[in-house]
Amino acid sequence: MKASLRRLGLALAAPVLALVVAFVVTSIVLLLAGDPVVAVWTQLLTAPRPRLIVGIINGASVYYLSAIAVAIGFRMNLFNIGVDGQYRIAAFAAAVFAGQGWLPGPLNIFVSLLIAVVVGALWAGIAGWLKFSRGVSEVISTIMLNAIATGLVSFMLFKVADSTTGSNVTNTKLLPPSSRVPGFALISGTPNKVYGFVLLAILVGVTYWVVLNKTRFGYDLRATGRSETAAVASGVNVKRMVLTAMLLSGAAAGLVGMPLLFGQDFSYGTTFQPGLGFAGIAIALLGRNHPVGIAFGALLWSYLEQQGNGLQITAGVSSELVFIIQGVIVLAVVIAYEVVRRAGLRMEQRNVARQLSSDQPGHHLPEGAPV
Amino acid sequence: MSTAGLKAGAQVITGVVRRPRLSPAQIAIMVFFAVLIIAVLRVVTGAKDLASSGALAAAIGLAVPIGLAGLGGLWSERAGVVNIGLEGMMILGTWGAGFFGFHYGPWAGLLGAMFCGMIGGAIHAVATVVFGVDHIVSGVAINIIGLGAAKYLAARTFTGTPGGGPTQSPPLGELPTISIPGISPGLATLEKKQIFFVSDLASILGAFVTNLSILTLIALALVFMTWWVLWRTTFGLRLRSCGESPVAAETLGVNVYRYKFIAVLVSGAMAGLGGGYLALVAANIYRDGQTGGRGFIGLAAMIFGNWRPGGLVGGAALFGYTDAVQLRGGGSTVHALLLLLAVLVVAIGLWQILRRQRLIQGAVAIAAGAIVAGWFFVSETVSDEFTGMTPYVATLLVLALSSQRLRMPAADGQPYRKGEAG
Numbered sequence: 059m060k061a062s063l064r065r066l067g068l069a070l071a072a073p074v075l076a077l078v079v080a081f082v083v084t085s086i087v088l089l090l091a092g093d094p095v096v097a098v099w100t101q102l103l104t105a106p107r108p109r110l111i112v113g114i115i116n117g118a119s120v121y122y123l124s125a126i127a128v129a130i131g132f133r134m135n136l137f138n139i140g141v142d143g144q145y146r147i148a149a150f151a152a153a154v155f156a157g158q159g160w161l162p163g164p165l166n167i168f169v170s171l172l173i174a175v176v177v178g179a180l181w182a183g184i185a186g187w188l189k190f191s192r193g194v195s196e197v198i199s200t201i202m203l204n205a206i207a208t209g210l211v212s213f214m215l216f217k218v219a220d221s222t223t224g225s226n227v228t229n230t231k232l233l234p235p236s237s238r239v240p241g242f243a244l245i246s247g248t249p250n251k252v253y254g255f256v257l258l259a260i261l262v263g264v265t266y267w268v269v270l271n272k273t274r275f276g277y278d279l280r281a282t283g284r285s286e287t288a289a290v291a292s293g294v295n296v297k298r299m300v301l302t303a304m305l306l307s308g309a310a311a312g313l314v315g316m317p318l319l320f321g322q323d324f325s326y327g328t329t330f331q332p333g334l335g336f337a338g339i340a341i342a343l344l345g346r347n348h349p350v351g352i353a354f355g356a357l358l359w360s361y362l363e364q365q366g367n368g369l370q371i372t373a374g375v376s377s378e379l380v381f382i383i384q385g386v387i388v389l390a391v392v393i394a395y396e397v398v399r400r401a402g403l404r405m406e407q408r409n410v411a412r413q414l415s416s417d418q419p420g421h422h423l424p425e426g427a428p429v
Numbered sequence: 430m431s432t433a434g435l436k437a438g439a440q441v442i443t444g445v446v447r448r449p450r451l452s453p454a455q456i457a458i459m460v461f462f463a464v465l466i467i468a469v470l471r472v473v474t475g476a477k478d479l480a481s482s483g484a485l486a487a488a489i490g491l492a493v494p495i496g497l498a499g500l501g502g503l504w505s506e507r508a509g510v511v512n513i514g515l516e517g518m519m520i521l522g523t524w525g526a527g528f529f530g531f532h533y534g535p536w537a538g539l540l541g542a543m544f545c546g547m548i549g550g551a552i553h554a555v556a557t558v559v560f561g562v563d564h565i566v567s568g569v570a571i572n573i574i575g576l577g578a579a580k581y582l583a584a585r586t587f588t589g590t591p592g593g594g595p596t597q598s599p600p601l602g603e604l605p606t607i608s609i610p611g612i613s614p615g616l617a618t619l620e621k622k623q624i625f626f627v628s629d630l631a632s633i634l635g636a637f638v639t640n641l642s643i644l645t646l647i648a649l650a651l652v653f654m655t656w657w658v659l660w661r662t663t664f665g666l667r668l669r670s671c672g673e674s675p676v677a678a679e680t681l682g683v684n685v686y687r688y689k690f691i692a693v694l695v696s697g698a699m700a701g702l703g704g705g706y707l708a709l710v711a712a713n714i715y716r717d718g719q720t721g722g723r724g725f726i727g728l729a730a731m732i733f734g735n736w737r738p739g740g741l742v743g744g745a746a747l748f749g750y751t752d753a754v755q756l757r758g759g760g761s762t763v764h765a766l767l768l769l770l771a772v773l774v775v776a777i778g779l780w781q782i783l784r785r786q787r788l789i790q791g792a793v794a795i796a797a798g799a800i801v802a803g804w805f806f807v808s809e810t811v812s813d814e815f816t817g818m819t820p821y822v823a824t825l826l827v828l829a830l831s832s833q834r835l836r837m838p839a840a841d842g843q844p845y846r847k848g849e850a851g
Binding site: 375 | 817
C-alpha cells in the first residue's frame with residue numbers, strides 16, 4: 059500500500075514539476091521581454107467561458123487521436139514523425155470520396171472512415187516497409203514523407219478542387235448534409251456543439267488500451283519496445299512487428315482529421331488545420347503513452363491554445379507565447395520524468411540496502427552494491 | 430524510448446568497409462562529365478535554364494542555408510547527439526539576424542544569428558547530454574519552442590518599427606558581395622554565345638565569381654574548417670570518438686560530456702547562421718516562417734552525404750539546385766531533367782542485369798526508366814508541386830537504395846551517462 063502510494067506520488071511529481079517549471083520559465087521570458095506577467099497569467103488561468111470549453115473539447119478530440127497514433131509507435135520504440143503527413147493525405151482522400159455522396163448518409167461516413175484508415179496506413183506503410191526491408195530509419199523517412207505528402211496533396215487538391223464555390227479558398231466538394239456528423243449540445247450557455255466524433259476518439263482510446271494490454275499482440279508489441287533481444291528470444295518476429303506497428307500507427311493517424319472533416323469543415327481545403335502530427339508527438343510524451351494520460355495532455359494542449367487566442371486582446375501579447383509554454387512543458391516533462399526516475403531508483407536502492415542490513419545484522423553489503 | 434530504436438532491418442556490416450577514395454583527377458573527370466551531360470541535355474531539350482548562371486546563382490543561394498544546417502547536424506551527430514531540432518535553431522537564427530541586424534548592422538546580425546542558434550543548441554545540450562533525455566524528443570520540443578519564441582519575439586520587437594510589423598522586421602543592411610572584376614564580364618559574354626559545353630562551363634564558373642555573398646564564402650570556409658577540425662585534429666578525433674563509442678572514449682580519459690556539449694553548441698551556431706543567411710542575404714528581412722523546413726532538408730542533406738562534409742556539400746548542392754530550378758518557373762527545366770533521370774535509371778538497370786546478374790532488380794529499374802521517359806515524351810512540363818517534392822524523393826531513394834552503404838556514427842542517438850564504462 060505504502061509502496062503504491064509512493065509510486066503514485068512519483069508518477070504525479072513529474073507532471074506537476076514540469077508545469078511549475080513551465081510557469082517559471084515563461085514568467086522569466088515575459089519579464090525579460092517587458093510584457094505584463096500578471097495580465098498574461100490572468101488571461102490564461104481564468105475559467106474559460108462555455109464557448110471556449112466546447113472549443114477545448116473539440117480541439118482535444120483531434121489532438122487525442124493524433125497522440126494515440128504517435129503512442130502506438132512509441133510503445134514499440136518507433137518514432138512516427140510522419141503522423142503529420144499521414145493525417146493530411148488520409149483526410150484528403152476521405153474528403154474526396156465523401157464529397158461525391160455516392161452512398162447514403164451513414165454508409166458514406168463509414169466507408170470514408172475506412173478509406174482514411176487505409177490511406178493513412180499505406181502512407182505510414184512506406185516508412186514501415188523501408189525500415190522492414192532496407193533498414194532505413196523511420197525518423198528520416200517519415201520526415202521526407204511529410205514533405206512529399208504536402209506536395210502530393212496540394213497537387214491533387216488543385217486537380218479536384220470544387221471551382222463552383224466562387225471564393226479563392228480551394229477545397230474539395232462539400233459533404234452532402236446527410237453525411238455530416240451532428241454534434242452534441244453538451245455545454246449549456248453556448249450554441250456551439252461538441253463534435254459527434256468525440257465518441258470516435260474515445261473509442262480509439264479504449265481500443266488502444268484493450269489491444270495493448272489485453273491481447274497477445276499488444277504484449278508482443280510492448281515486449282519488443284522494451285527489449286528487442288528478449289522479444290526475439292520469445293519468438294517474436296520483430297521485423298514483421300515493425301511493419302504492423304507502423305501500419306497501425308498510420309491507420310490511427312488516418313482518423314485524426316475526421317472530427318474536423320465531418321464535424322466542422324465538411325471538406326478538405328488549403329485551410330485544413332495543419333501541424334496536428336507534431337502536437338501529437340508532444341502530447342503522447344506528456345501522457346506517457348497512457349490512454350488516460352494522453353487525454354489529460356490533449357485537454358491541456360487545447361486549453362492553452364484556446365485561452366491563448368485572447369492574449370493579444372487582454373494582455374497585448376502575441377498568442378504565439380503559447381508555443382513557448384507548450385514546448386517548455388514538453389521538455390520539462392521529459393526531463394522531470396528522467397530526474398524522478400533516477401530519484402526513484404536511488405530510493406529503491408536505499409530501501410533494499412536498508413532491508414538487507416536489517417535482515418542480517420553485522421553482514422556487510424557485497425562489494426560493489428549500490429548504496 | 431531510445432533513439433537508437435529498433436535494429437530490425439538494419440544491416441550489420443561485418444568487417445571493414447573499404448571506402449573508395451577519390452583523387453583530384455577523378456573528381457575533375459566527374460565534373461567534366463557532369464558538365465558534358467548538362468550541355469547535351471540543354472541542346473537536346475532546349476531548356477536554357479538548366480545551366481544558366483542565374484539559375485546556378487539561385488542554386489548556390491538556396492544550397493548555402495541547407496548546407497549550413499547540414500553542417501550543424503554533422504557536428505552534433507559526429508559527437509553522437511541526433512539533432513532534429515535544427516529547424517528550431519534555424520528559426521531562432523532568423524530572428525537573431527533580424528533583431529541584431531536591424532539595430533547594429535548586418536555583421537552584428539550574423540553574430541546574433543549564431544548566438545540565437547547557439548541558445549537553441551544549449552537547450553538541446555542540457556536536455557540530452559546533462560539529463561539524458563531522448564534526442565528526438567528534445568529536438569521536437571526545440572522546434573516548437575524555436576517557432577514560438579521567434580514569432581513571439583518578432584511581434585514584441587518589430588511592431589511599430591519603420592517598415593516592420595509583428596510578423597516581419599524592417600529591411601536589413603546588406604552584407605558585401607564579391608565579383609572578380611576581370612573574369613565575371615568575360616564569362617557572362619561567353620555564356621550568351623550558347624556554344625556547346627564552353628558556354629555551360631562559363632556559366633557555372635560565372636555563378637561562382639559574380640556577386641557572390643561574403644556569407645557564401647564564409648559557409649564554404651566553414652565546411653573546410655569542419656573537415657579539418659573533425660578529421661585532422663586531436664580535438665576532432667576525440668569528438669568523433671564520443672559519437673562512435675563514448676564508453677571507450679571515457680576510459681581513455683576523454684571528458685565525453687564536455688565534447689558533446691561543445692559539439693551541440695557549434696551545431697546550434699551553424700544552424701543559426703543558416704537562418705541568418707535566409708534573413709540577411711536571401712531576403713534582406715526577417716519574416717515569420719522563413720525557414721520553411723530547411724532545417725529538415727539540411728538533416729537530409731547530411732544523411733544523403735553519409736555523415737561527411739564533402740557528401741553533405743553534394744547533397745546541399747543537389748537540393749539547392751532542384752529548388753532553384755523550380756523557383757525560376759522551372760517546369761520545363763525539371764521536365765528536361767526527367768530525360769536525364771530516365772537515362773540514369775535505365776543505365777542502372779542494365780548494370781544490374783549485365784554486371785551483377787540481378788534480373789528482377791534490373792528489369793524493375795528499366796521499367797521505371799521507361800515510365801519516366803514516357804512521362805517526358807507525353808508531357809510538356811512538370812507541375813510545381815512535383816518539383817518541390819524532388820529533394821525529398823531523392824533522399825528517400827538514396828536511403829532505400831544505398832542504406833547499406835551509409836554509415837552513421839556508431840553511438841549516434843544513444844544516451845550516455847558518465848561512469849558506465851565497466
